[in-house]
Structures are given as C-alpha cells and as structure tokens.
Amino acid sequence: MRGQHRLKRLNAMVLAAAASSGGVKTPVIAGNGEFLMYFSIGTPPKSYSAIMDTGSDLIWIQCQPCSQCYHQSTPIFDPKKSSTYAKLSCKSHLCKALQQSSTCDHGCKYTYSYGDYSMTQGKMATETLTFGKVSVPKIGFGCGEDNEGEGFSEGAGLVGLGRGELSLVSQLKEPKFSYCLTLFDDTKKSTLLMGSMAGVNHAIGAVKTTPLIRNPLQPSLYYLSLNGISVGRNRLRIKKSSFALRKDGTGGLIIDSGTTITYLEESAFHAVKKGFIKHMKLPLNTSGAAGLDLCFTLPSETAQVKVPKLIFHFKGADLDLPAENYMIADPESGFVCLAMGSSNDISIFGNVQQQNMMVLHDLKKQTVSFIQTQCHKL
DSSP: OHHHHHHHHHHHTOOHHHHHTTOEEEEEEEOSSSEEEEEEETTTTEEEEEEEETTOOOEEEEBSSOSBOOOOSSOOBOGGGOTTOEEOOTTSHHHHHTGGGEEESSSEEEEEEOTTSOEEEEEEEEEEEEETTEEEEEEEEEEEEEEEOGGGTTSSEEEEOSSSTTSHHHHHTOSEEEEEBOOTTOOSOEEEEEGGGOSSTTOOSOEEEEEEEOOTTSTTSOEEOEEEEEETTEEOOOOGGGGOBOTTSOBOEEEOTTOSSEEEEHHHHHHHHHHHHHHHOSOBOOSOTTSOSOEEEOOTTOSOOOOOOEEEEETTEEEEEOGGGTEEEETTTTEEEESEEEESSOEEEOSGGGBTEEEEEETTTTEEEEEEOOGGGO
16 A cells, blocks of 8 residues: 555655736545645646645656656657646756756756655656646746656556655745545546635635644644544544653654654554554454455445544644545455554555545644534535
8 A cells, every 4th residue: 555655755754926816726536545736837738637645745747758757548648748847957056956866967857756766757847837827937846757656557657746946835825725525436526725715705615623733853844733533423542742742853643735644652552552443343354355454344224334533633634534534445355444554653644544534734824723614526
C-alpha cells in the first residue's frame, strides 16, 4: 500500500495575479486512494490532472523528452510547444529551496523522491498555470523527464500544497486554501479553492477549528494537536505522549491529503483496535485479503452492520466522523475493515477520514477548520 511507504518517507523526513483576481478555483476528483486536481499549463494552455498533495511541496508534471515516463491518459507536456516555458537558473531562490536535491547543469536540475520508492527528476522551470479563468505566470515547477513509481499512474504529475517555498500555496502567496473531498466511489467533481475564495460560506455543517502547529525540523508539514480518541461512548485510554510532537522533531500528527488511510502511533492504534473489536461483535477476518490491519467477517444474512462512533478529539475541535469515513466494506468478499493503520512514530490523518468535509487551511490564523459538507454540491 502506497500509504505505508509514504508513512516511512514522512517519518524519515524528520503573485499578485491570483490575488487580484480573488484567488483560484479548480475541480478535484477522486482517484485510486488519492485526489486529482485539474489545471492547464503553458501557452497555449494544455489541460492536465495531477495528485493534490498537502504532504509535499514540489509541483511537477511529466515532460518531453522523456527518458523514463509512466503511462498517462493525456499527451506528455512538450515545453518546446509553449511560448512561456523558461528554465530556472541555478541562482534562483526556488532552485536553492531544493537544497541537496538539485544540481547545476545548463540550468537547475532536480531529483525528488517519495517514500514509496517513487521519484521524479528533470529540469526546474517556470510556466504559466491556468486554473479556470485565472492564469498565473512564472510558477516554478519540475519538468519531469524520469518519473518512476506506481503511485503516480492516474495523473500527469503532482501538485505540492505544503508550507515550503516550492509549493503552489507559497508561490501564489495565498495564506488560505480549502478543499472538499468526495467519497472515493463518487464520480462527481469537487473543488479546491485558494485565496479569498477559500472559506466556509458554502458549507452546511458546524465549523470545527483547531490550531496548526509548526515543527521547525519539518516546516512544510501541517501538524495538528490531537488530544484523544473515542470509540463508541468511551474515551480511550491513550497516553498524552502518543500524539505529542517531540523536541527532536519526531512524533506528532499531520493532516495529509496525499495519504489514504489514517495512521496512528502504535499504542494509540492498539487502543482503537481493541475498542472496535469490543464494539463490533463480529468475527475477526484474518485473511489479510483487504491489506488492512483490522477486518471483520460480514454476516451473510444482513447487508447493514452497526458500527461504533469514532470521534477525534483535536484541540478545540471534536470531530465526530460518519461511518463511511472510517469503515470500508466489501460485501462481495464478505468483510468490513477499519480504514486505519499503525505507525511507529508520526501519525497521519488521511484522506479517507476527510471525505465529505470542507477542510480549510488558514496560514495567517494558523488554523485548520473542518465542516461536514456534501462536497459534490459545491
């Protein structure tokens, strides 16, 4: 599972134009464990979709000439056919932001790897990116000529929405963005909003807001303060240290649109697992067929199963999740599984848990807000 490898990677890691237009808006659609955002690049603009990822910074797409490219449904971007393509110099601040992962050879070259052993490398350049009717010039991105890994196969690349200098958030100089993720089995589109468009105006549920925490040793990631978890009516006995961000930069919990299921520190996950086994009253399914840690065998005589409540107690925000945000059922195979796993260090609040919720990042206020929303209606 890509999430497991990504977890290892996160553990190891221990524009005026947009602003004046009122921000940007672009469609988002569910993929296979990730969410894809739409945009156009170049002049004349060519349309693409790419993985929307709050857990990294670099924006990149596959480019010609390709020495190693995975299959994508759209033609690979050819920078020679765009009048606004320009290579980045080695002295540019975006090249320097890559630190050890850049080299200088007739311009800035990059190598960027992910924890699932996938990677991209190529030339750093600038281009005009278009979101709907809004075009933003001179956005720094990676023109990937060698891109390897199974996790990328649905989109033409990846758009980093982290806090680092290379991310779309930082380059647009928009301190606020929101996304709303549909259910994975929904083919309808949702929306990513950046700048003044991002807000809770269209949401229908109560707004739950929690502070963002900054980790100086991992400044790109969005850390949240998780105080505890309830299963059923019971607040679980979880040590406060389980989700604490330690002085050496390890531990803590991040929110990430690019990780599929939620991963919890080992002892906390064990407590959650124990709570579900107690409340579900179904036989355990230990076949491992689903690739998830905790599964139950569905009774053949009924299509509906009662599941216990799951509440994440963030600082200032108790998030009562709907069952589809933490239980995955496969009636044909006869099992229902908890969409969570165990981590030996950093905890991650994944995208399954964020479905049908508007998630608003406000970097000026240093907060993240959650609002239950029918995302496909936005």
